[in-house]
Amino acid sequence: MEFFIETERLLLRELQLSDSEAMFEMDKNPNVHKYLWNKPNQSILESQKVIEFVRNQYIKNNIGRFAVILKETNEFIGWAGLKFNTEEVNGKINFFDIGYRLDEKFWGKGYASEATYAWLDYGFNSMKIKTMTAAAQTENGASNRILQKIGMLLTEQYLEDNVSWNWYELENPNIS
Structure with missing residues (x-):
């Protein structure tokens, strides 16, 4: 699968094993994992x-999820993309979700929104996904704002391991 999406500032391409070191640097940061069960990676093997x-x-x-590359520097800054979930989440199974994770030094620059807009467009227009979903911990203000910014609608809240999560959905406007 040789596929990529290009935005104004980003290149979204397949994750490669050569991304392991940069991904480990991102995922060993406790701040990156604050809303991901507080389990930062301990080794590059992870x-x-x-x-x-x-x-x-x-x-x-x-x-799947793709590497997010900053075009200006050709630097790996995180990942974003669509995932087909075959495991139950919030009582649902076999659905597409949109997700992202960026290295902390790239937060607050609009990159997550730019990448998710591109993936939402691809999912709706190229893959013809009927309903896009996403989830964010209720306390994760930044992720909730990004999902709302791209048009996702908060449809419910649910608990997972005593942690409150927001569930978002958006219907494809091109499919009736």
Whole structure:
């Protein structure tokens, strides 16, 4: 699968094992994992396993999370993309969600919004996904604002391991 999406400032391309070091640098930061069960990565091997898992999703589902590359510097700044979930989340199964994670030094610059807008467009217009979903911990103000900014609608809240999450959905306006 050789595929990429280009935005004004970003290149969204397949994750590669060569991204392991930059991904590990991002994922060992406790601030990045504050709303991800507070489990920062402890070794580069964890990042390599995640990349292999995602690359298998490319084969199995023809989609997955992609590296977010800053075009100006050709630097890995995180990941974003669509995922087909086959495991139950919030009582739902077999659905597409939009997600992202950026290295802390790239927060607050609009990159997550730019990447998610591009993926939402791709999901609706190229993949013809009927309903896009997303979830963010209720206390994660930044992620909730990004999801609302791209047009996602808060449809419910749910608890997972005693943590409150917001569930977002957006119907494809091109499908009746």
